[in-house]
Amino acid sequence: MSEFDVCVIGSGAGGGAVAWRLAMAGKRVLVLEKGPWFREADFFKDELACCRRGAYTPDLREQQHVIEEADDEEANDTGWRGTPTRESGWDFWNGNVVGGSSNFMSGFFHRMKPVDFRLRSEFGPIHGANVVDWPIAYDDLEPYYAEVERVVGISGRVVAHPFLEPRSTPDFPYPPTLEHPVSAWIDAACARLGYRALPLPRAILSQPRGTRRACEYSGYCGSYGCASGAKGSARAALLDEAVATGRCEVRPRSQVFRLVSDARGQVVAAEYFDRDDRRRRARARAFVVACQAIESARLLLSSPGPRHPRGLGNRYGQVGRNLIFSAGGVSHGRLEFDALDPERAAQARVVGPFLNRTLHDWYVIDDPELGRVKGGVLDFLMGHPNVISRALAERRDDDGQLVWGRAFKRRLENAIRGGRRIDCEAFADWLPTDDCFVRLDGEVKDKWGRPVARVRVGAHPHDLKVGRYLAERGARVLEALGARDVVIGVSDSPPQNLVAGGCRFGRDPRRSVLDPDCRVHGADNLFVADGGFMPTGGSVPPTWTIYANALRVGDRIAAQL
């Protein structure tokens, strides 16, 4: 008899939520996490650690990915060029510690809306895209979205608007976090433009909850671990509580490399390397894979068995397919202190509180040129405060020439002392296509000799059109509130921190990896609980949906055991 009912691989938003649910339901849970276990006392506003030396991600010399990008000049005629991330420096790790990348998110939390669950039915097919409806509806997830608000802790304020998703509760359990003075500028600008600025919900506590303190408004949030516990990471919000039940054990520095399955196709053990690189085995009655989309697909593909010769759940070659990211674009402008009257300049300088404004006016776009298409959201934020990266951007002039000496110092003074950036990020659907997927690389291996994930990151041209449409409206707001040098950036380069798909759920095993309960087809005791299940990603950051779905999956597992 196994010591554990459930073994969860990965401890981020998906794995952490499943582990919490099952431990609270009385199950014995083992969580295997490849990274170390940092606590609040280990997190500092240390730009060098977080953002320049990658303290929370593996050394690319030891563990990396190979990224395939479109390249018309590629000699082998495939049209795709693969580059190991060790060479490119384009790091696809997003936070490999207990709690995963949820430790380092900004916590911009949006529910998906009912329309997102039936994109194919609502908008019809798009040539070259594998758009499908979800096998569940918004109503199936709503109770879990509401539970995440309470348990993870989401602060905000509900304002009625045409795209407001149906809610089972009237408002958020926590009031909004403190607002930046410039939020009022956004409100005024949007009022003039006829846009509707809404409060942006955040997975950040505005009031204490249990052992977690409320936000301390350091001004450094995204990319940084939270020292107060206010940020709703899977670690702070869920795993600490799960461990406190005495029924959940978290083993950090445990890299699972293979799942072992038996003649019936059931998973019987997870094999992993421990902190001393020794091979270990963990047994349980059920297994949950939640390593973030790319690594989850890699683990299934790396785990062939008697009933799964091409990898777990890969009978129809679906594992790794239809990987998605968040599409969209960025607009940004600059608040020049000298160009503002003294009162507004003082407001613009404030560090700490959040802008917390979002626009949903174009969640569905109805435009003479684009037609009726799925749109997205705009979120406003102050430019990231990381000062070393801001200084580095001044090393080159507008022509790309290196600048040094006194000229360089004047540039630093102007850029950092003279103003600050204000950003508007547009989030749109990244359409699933046959050009975005995960497979095992044929040559590059990790430090344990296991093939790394090879990721093709092709984007659909439709994504750029929608991204530009949204970003242009964000730019109008920035100009209207007085920002200067407003520019729009729309790219088909994927944001590696906003990743999902690759193990899409559905009813047809020939076209999906998971059933509607996120159980792997053909392996009844194996579930995937990160963002991998998503057949389409919605036009919002996916974290709230990953949390909600993982609680739902936890209920299904508890019922099955």
Place this chain on the structure above:
Amino acid sequence: MNNGDLATRHRLLATRRAFLIAGAGGLAALFVLPAASAIPRVANPWPVLAAVQEHLFPAEPGAPGAREIRALAYLQGVLSDPAGDREEQDFILKGVDWLEGLCRQRHRASFVDLDPLRREGVLREVAGTEKGENWLATLLLYLCEALLCDPVYGGNPDGVGWAWLRHQPGYPRPTPDKRHGALK
């Protein structure tokens, strides 16, 4: 995390590494000299690096220079970091050899002994080559880190760089026992 910041970051990193890799493969072509084999190793690179740093980031009244931000000691720490990027460490030191070779060819003197005008001329010539430009960009990178990192890492003493640029650091700040490299 937000999209924009990350996208910018990965592009900066990608550019830097691509140049480093290129540099590792064809060292002879670096800067403007004919052959790497003809370039002698500089026995003591530190005075040269200090002089280059002071030229790239000069002291001014009311604004710190390379010396005030302890840029040389900071760079020495980067170069001796066992967890650091060995290719980059070698690249920075080889660049000193190449720079000195160029100075001797052009002026029959070490960079250290050139006047500011000649220093500027040599560095402009260096910046005119792809790899030379990358070498200078790398030195500027570590100057920026020394200027604006937390003082616990050895640069930016007493927050002199933050004070100059009126930058407000975030709290809590890293402690010596839990700075990067010490935290396990």
